[in-house]
Every structure is written in structure tokens, then in C-alpha cells.
Amino acid sequence: MPSSSQDDLVRRAMARATGEITDAMTVDQKADALEDALSEELDSLAVPPSALANPQFPVQVDDNPEGTVLMHREPRLPEMPQKPTLIDFFKLRWAPASHVLQSAALARRNGFSDRIVLACLLHDVSVHGLIRTDHGYWAAQMVEPYVHPQVAFAIRYHQALRFFPNPDVGYEYPEKYLKWFGEDYVPPAYIKADYEYAKGHEWYMAARQVTMNDLYAFDPNANPKIEEFEDVIAREFRRPEEGLGFDRSPVAHMWRTMIWPNNFL
């Protein structure tokens, strides 16, 4: 990102935060408000390839000028290669994906294993590319055929574990959740039940380690690049020969949906 756009980003974040900052706030609270605003500005840089992005308003396409529906070509998004890899999805559908890249970089800095670094790298990709609701479950399912089951487990259960502190390993209830969900928020029963299940599982710490590295560090100058994780991906993410979306796996349709999020049918 050139420095002028970094300056613009910070300027827009400052403008966004100004409306929320009051004299009564502590310095920490003001810093939090600015960080939230930076996060929102960073997110706004991403191309939104959501499956829910206006499918009812298709654009006309060149190869069928008479047609009124959009199929297999989305002029608002970069074209994907015929045999897309995980890295293609990072670059062409999920970019900038700052949060997961920064979480994976933190996990690596903290000395965690390849599997945990990969789990951190993938833990929220459903939010970047497909759907927000129950994002841990969706993200785990998307990658399950290609990773060690422990990686899918860690991704699936990080969603529930985020709501439950584990002070023994330094994981506290996220301050942001107090703001987003309110002070009295009680997670639904299925989240509580899945937390209890995960807590008794031999891979509990893998999911917990994802939550321990699940941090926002919004420094637009220090954005890790997906290339930095090529080695981990090569070791821990099985690459289907036909490309993601075309390998006839039980989740291939999820990857195709991210390639063509707005197909009429």
C-alpha cells in the first residue's frame, strides 16, 4: 500500500473515530475507539465477494448481451485461475485479510507449531469470503478435507472458546465483545455446549491457542503477506490437483461459491 493511501486510511479512521470520542473517556478508551475505526477502515478496503452481494441485481455480461442473468463471470471481481489454490483465494477473493494474516504472524512469532499457525491463518476466512454467521463452523468445514483434523477442530471451536476466559494461559474475555455484545451478553446454549465439549477434548489447547493469537494489530504498515506462509501451506494444506472448487470434495461447492458468488443459479 503506498504511503499516501496509508495516510488517507489513517485520516478516514480519525474522522470516523472523532464522532465516538468524548472528553470523559480515558486514554485507553480513546485508543480503543481509534483502533476500532482503523479496523473498520481496513475492512472497507476488501472487495466484498459475499455470496449475499446483490444476487438479485445481476450485471449484463459481454458474452450474453441479451441476457439478464449473471453466470460464471463476475466483472466486479478479479478472475480466478482455472485451478485455484489457497493462495489464489487469499489474493483474489479475501484480500487484504489483514486480521487472519496478522493472527498467523503472531502465532509464528509466539513459536507455535505449523498446524496452529495454519489454523490462525484460516480461522476467520469464512467471514472474508462466504458468510459471517457461525463463522468458525463454516471455516472449519471449508478446509476440513485439506488439513489435519486438529486444524479443523481448532478453527471450529475457536468461535465458542472466544467467549470463555482461560486465565491459566492468559486468555481473557475480549474487551471488544463487551462493546459489541453488551456487558450482560450470555452466549447461546449451543456455544456453551460446544465450549464444554471442546474443553474435555484432547485437542482443546489447539483451539485455545487460536484464541490466544486471535488479535487485531492494526498497523497498515506492518501487514504480513500471504507469501510469508507459503511454506506452512505447502506442508499442512493439501493442494487438490483439480484446484479448490473442482475436486469433487464434499465442500467443493463452497469454494465455487467464492469464485462465482453471484451466479443466478
Ligand SMILES: [Fe+2]
Ligand atoms: Fe473468529
Ligand SMILES: [Fe+2]
Ligand atoms: Fe479472529
